[in-house]
Amino acid sequence: MGAAVGRMKLGSQGLEVSRQGLGCMGMSALYGPPKPEPDMVALIHHAVASGVTFFDSSDVYGPFTNETLLAKAFRGGVRKKVEVATKFGYHIVDAANFEIRGDPAYVRAACEGSLKRLNIDCIDLYYQHRVDIRVPIEVTVSDRIGELKKLVEEGKIKYIGLSEASASTIRRAHAVHPITAVQLEWSLWSRDVEQDIIPTCRELGIGIVAYSPLGRGFFSLGPKIVETLTDYDFRKMVPRFQPENLAQNGLIFEGVSEMAKRKGCTTSQLALAWVHHQGPDVCPIPGTTKIENFNQNIGALSVELSREEMVELESFAAADAVMGDRYATTSGTWRESETPPLSSWKGRQ
Structure with missing residues (x-):
């Protein structure tokens, strides 16, 4: 089974990962209550045995508990077999509030916290989870007064990534330190990144990590x-899942479902195969908390799609056919990730 998953180069800086990763957020947060820890550890071990070695976490998942879960799963030599990705940027102010931060002091504190919770010496891929629009991206990523480059030089992180960053933000960041990967939402019904962000990543040799490739589970159950x-479960607030939009979006699922029957696969496998067929520089990270769903997801790697079938799939989910935004607000997405010019930075006391 492991050979079927295979390996890929993510970006042009040297990182290699499994062709499909595992998003771990739902194990601990946002998709209902945390799942039983022993079950999640067993799922992670099953993933590694199956050839999926790229695990995606964040300090905000829980908060903090997802990283400690991974630490337990990576004991006993498992760490040597996996690539660990986690993120910083969501600063928890209190039980009801958070703020996005990318200032150097916070970046270092967040990294030290993640290393401790993960119980590792080095994070393979460290993303800025969301862009702090108050801090020049050059300061967050690398500059004489920045921090991420220092963390690389100190051996605390190997590679730097961005999540939900615009094309211009990616360019500015990459100009001061190589960006290895950009994580973004990309699926049959979330394709706006194809216009500017995907071409920018490819021009710069940056790997693409697709989160929510199954439309937050929509392409599994409709x-x-x-x-x-x-x-x-925060999906209750997502516009695409609201009654006024769900009926129309259901037509998309019907089209995908009918094609899946013809192909002899599930709708989720077909939707995930579509993401895999976007190119060898794309690594989707579908999340799940069930071994049977995990097995189904890696089965997508065996689904072959012709150019004609890709076009047919895309016709079901044309931009004007998808009703509702992917978040309740665009704040915190790449649409609002522009930061001030570096010349404006005076530092923060």
Whole structure:
């Protein structure tokens, strides 16, 4: 099974990962209550045995508990077999509030905290989870007064990534220190990144990590997914899952479902295969908390799609067919990630 997953180069800086990763957020946060720890450790071990070695976390998942979960799963020599990605940027102010931070002092403190919780000496890929629009991106990533480059030089992180960053933000960051990967939402019904961000990443040799490649589970169950959402599942607030949009979006699922039947695969495998077919520089990281769903997801690697089938799939989810935004607000997405010029930075006391 591991050979079927295979390996890929993510970006042009030397990082190699499995062709498909595992998003770990839902194990600990945002998709309902945390899942039983022993079950999640067993899932992670199953993933490694199956050839999936690229694990995606963040300090804000929990908060903090997802990283400690991974630490438990990576004991006993497992760490040597995996690539660990985590993120910083969401500063928890109190139980009800957070702020986005990218200032040097916070970057270092966040990294030290993640290293301790993960119980590792070095983070393979460290992303800025969301862009702090108050701090020049050059300061966050690398400059004489920045911090991420120092953390690389100190051996505390190997590679730098950005998440939900605009094309111009990516260019500015990459100009002062190589960016290895950009994480963004990319799926059949989230394709706006194709216009500017994807071409920019490819021009600069930056790997692409696609989160929510199954539309936050929509391409697994279709409109019925709303019936499965428990309390504290943030998808209840996502516009695309609201009743006024769900009926129209259900037509997208019907088209994908009919094609999946013809192909002899599931709708989720077909939607995930579409992401894999975007190119050898793309690594999707579907999340799951169930071994059977994980097995189904890696089965997508065996689904072959012709150019004609890709076009047919895309016709179901044309931009004017998708109803509702992917978040309740565009704040915190690449649409609002521009930072001040470096010349404006005076530092923060």
